[in-house]
Amino acid sequence: MILRRFLVLIAIVSLVFSATLGFSQTFPESQDDPVLKRIIELGMTDNQVMKWLDIACNRFGGRYTGTDAYNNAAQWAVYEFKKWGMQVELDEVGEVPVGFNRGPWFGKMIEPTEKALYFGTPSYTAGTKGVQRGIAIIAPEDSLQILSMKERFKDAWVLIPGDSRGFARDGRRVMQKSFLVRTLEEAGALGTIQRARVPMQMMDGYVPSWEELPILPDIKLQDIQYDEIKGIVNGGNTVELEFEIRNWFKLGPVKYHNIIAWIPGTIYPDEYIIMSGHFDSFDGATGAVDDGSGFTPGMEAARLILKAGSRPKRTIMVHLFAAEENGIIGSQSWLRKNPEKIPKIAVLMNRDGSPSAITGVTIPESWAFDFEKIVEPLKNINPKFPFEFSVNRYPGTRATRPSGTDASAFSMVGVPTLRMNTETDYQY
Numbered sequence: 001m002i003l004r005r006f007l008v009l010i011a012i013v014s015l016v017f018s019a020t021l022g023f024s025q026t027f028p029e030s031q032d033d034p035v036l037k038r039i040i041e042l043g044m045t046d047n048q049v050m051k052w053l054d055i056a057c058n059r060f061g062g063r064y065t066g067t068d069a070y071n072n073a074a075q076w077a078v079y080e081f082k083k084w085g086m087q088v089e090l091d092e093v094g095e096v097p098v099g100f101n102r103g104p105w106f107g108k109m110i111e112p113t114e115k116a117l118y119f120g121t122p123s124y125t126a127g128t129k130g131v132q133r134g135i136a137i138i139a140p141e142d143s144l145q146i147l148s149m150k151e152r153f154k155d156a157w158v159l160i161p162g163d164s165r166g167f168a169r170d171g172r173r174v175m176q177k178s179f180l181v182r183t184l185e186e187a188g189a190l191g192t193i194q195r196a197r198v199p200m201q202m203m204d205g206y207v208p209s210w211e212e213l214p215i216l217p218d219i220k221l222q223d224i225q226y227d228e229i230k231g232i233v234n235g236g237n238t239v240e241l242e243f244e245i246r247n248w249f250k251l252g253p254v255k256y257h258n259i260i261a262w263i264p265g266t267i268y269p270d271e272y273i274i275m276s277g278h279f280d281s282f283d284g285a286t287g288a289v290d291d292g293s294g295f296t297p298g299m300e301a302a303r304l305i306l307k308a309g310s311r312p313k314r315t316i317m318v319h320l321f322a323a324e325e326n327g328i329i330g331s332q333s334w335l336r337k338n339p340e341k342i343p344k345i346a347v348l349m350n351r352d353g354s355p356s357a358i359t360g361v362t363i364p365e366s367w368a369f370d371f372e373k374i375v376e377p378l379k380n381i382n383p384k385f386p387f388e389f390s391v392n393r394y395p396g397t398r399a400t401r402p403s404g405t406d407a408s409a410f411s412m413v414g415v416p417t418l419r420m421n422t423e424t425d426y427q428y
Helices: 002-019 034-045 049-060 068-083 143-148 179-187 223-234 288-307 329-337 365-378 407-412
Strands: 087-111 132-138 156-163 191-196 218-222 240-263 268-278 314-321 345-350 357-363 388-391 419-423
Touching: 002 288, 034 288, 034 365, 049 068, 049 288, 068 087, 068 240, 068 288, 068 314, 087 329, 132 223, 143 179, 156 223, 191 223, 218 223, 240 288, 240 329, 268 288, 268 329, 288 314, 314 329, 329 407, 345 407, 357 365, 365 388
Parallel strands: 132 156, 156 191, 191 218, 268 314, 268 345, 357 388
Antiparallel strands: 087 240, 132 240, 240 314, 357 419
16 A cells, blocks of 8 residues: 555656646646546556566565676566556666676574574675585684684684674675685685674675685674574584575676666657666665665556556656665766756656655645645545645755765756655554
């Protein structure tokens, strides 16, 4: 219901913007317009947004930039847009020097008792060489002690100090191996285990070239289990662990793309309304929330607009951006290549990071008259979350640098971006 509500909102706002806001003096009476009524009806009875979310997240999986999952899912999105009658292109953004693909991972304690372990690894970190079993050893922090223990590290799983922040042990952008890690590699250790607080974050690392592939698996283990294993070892008892981690690398360079789809405007084709979300995700999970819950409503809103029989006056675009998690790269790339479009963008509606219900939006005073009509059909779609808009003479400031999400890149160049209020009844 929450995603359904959002897609109906952006479909209506996109359609009405395409006819009016910022460029025209005429406005269809939204509550009486048959196309808008049809959009709401289809959004409530023929809603496909969860289908697109299921395919993106469960058929392809986590779509990290440089993975087959991302590139295969991008081809699927192009297929869907074309099937609905939209124009679409893969817009090349860049390339990574080495690709990465993730398979399943397994781990357990063998001794003193058998127990499944809850853990993950950041992307672009090493997997195991099949099933690997060894004892657990605690790494000291002192360099001299590390050297004195070097022979004991061979064929062992080494508990290293510090809490994980989700990123690779050796660094996210440039590999800077610590003295400990270099010693463990030389000694023939099986891998490192780092403490990870719940909820665990599995982010990324970086591989600069095929000649510099990581060697040691980089395990982030649930804090309770890490503390348990460490306590047993400190008590003088042996802990035996077993892991199988299927992390694989792909010879690069691997190119990656934005997916840009559009419904051409019938009267003003060179003026634009954009619905967007980033298509990439960290791949320790499936990317359902960040940002499947953002880009799939944009896809479905476009489908509803077409199925409802709309012929928008202005071009409605759907942008699925690449490499947002790597520094908001895809949106900045598109803006650099399309400077002539920037002054003609009426609004960008970007959704990122939360599947909560959209319950309101803050707008400038000059938009209030039009928005009064836009939101009228939305007020009671879900009475539990009534939709309201508020007026602020200065609803937001222009971003000075790209940060947080792709909307910031558009805000930097003066494109209006809607900031929406969210609410949920989910108890965290």
